[in-house]
Amino acid sequence: MKKLKLGVSSCLLGESVRYNGEHKRDSTVIDLLGQQFEAVPVCPEVELGMGVPREPVQLVADIGKPRVVVRMVGAESGKDWTEAMVGFNSIKLATLTNISGFILKSRSPSCGPGNVPLHHELSGEKSSTEGLFAGALMKHFPSLPVIDEETLQDEIAKEDFIARIIEHRRAATRRGASKQ
Numbered sequence: 001m002k003k004l005k006l007g008v009s010s011c012l013l014g015e016s017v018r019y020n021g022e023h024k025r026d027s028t029v030i031d032l033l034g035q036q037f038e039a040v041p042v043c044p045e046v047e048l049g050m051g052v053p054r055e056p057v058q059l060v061a062d063i064g065k066p067r068v069v070v071r072m073v074g075a076e077s078g079k080d081w082t083e084a085m086v087g088f089n090s091i092k093l094a095t096l097t098n099i100s101g102f103i104l105k106s107r108s109p110s111c112g113p114g115n116v117p118l119h120h121e122l123s124g125e126k127s128s129t130e131g132l133f134a135g136a137l138m139k140h141f142p143s144l145p146v147i148d149e150e151t152l153q154d155e156i157a158k159e160d161f162i163a164r165i166i167e168h169r170r171a172a173t174r175r176g177a178s179k180q
């Protein structure tokens, strides 16, 4: 049977793409892929040209605007990567039409699907949000099953994720058949 394609944050596959030149290989992710899925690796920060090694980034909230605007900036330099990431997202997401799910790196300012620290510049407070790539992914493909590697460690959550992937693929197949 043809393997279903899953987007995966590249560092979880053992690729040395993190800001410090290291990886976050996750054996649960690798084992899951081996059974019935094929990985489509994505590292937004490297693919948009930030390089390895690189300055780590963080998310900051601009509260001086009519609504809160989240920016991605260098943790030390303050270099603003927001526009580059938004541009990358629109190009990359258009190429990911054949994936049936996505395993994202938890708490990453780019890849985290939630619980990413958000720094409020004026007040100094912290809250949490989603990473800039993950947020764009979930908005572009609202029904796509997504999970992070920490949640995947839970057996029930993993089985639920697999069931959602299979249902997502079935729904896509049904839509394709109805158009013929």
Ligand code: SF4
Pocket: 009, 010, 011, 012, 017, 018, 019, 042, 043, 044, 045, 046, 105, 108, 110, 111
């Ligand atoms: S979390 Fe995302 S952006 Fe960061 S190294 Fe991993 S794949 Fe790249």
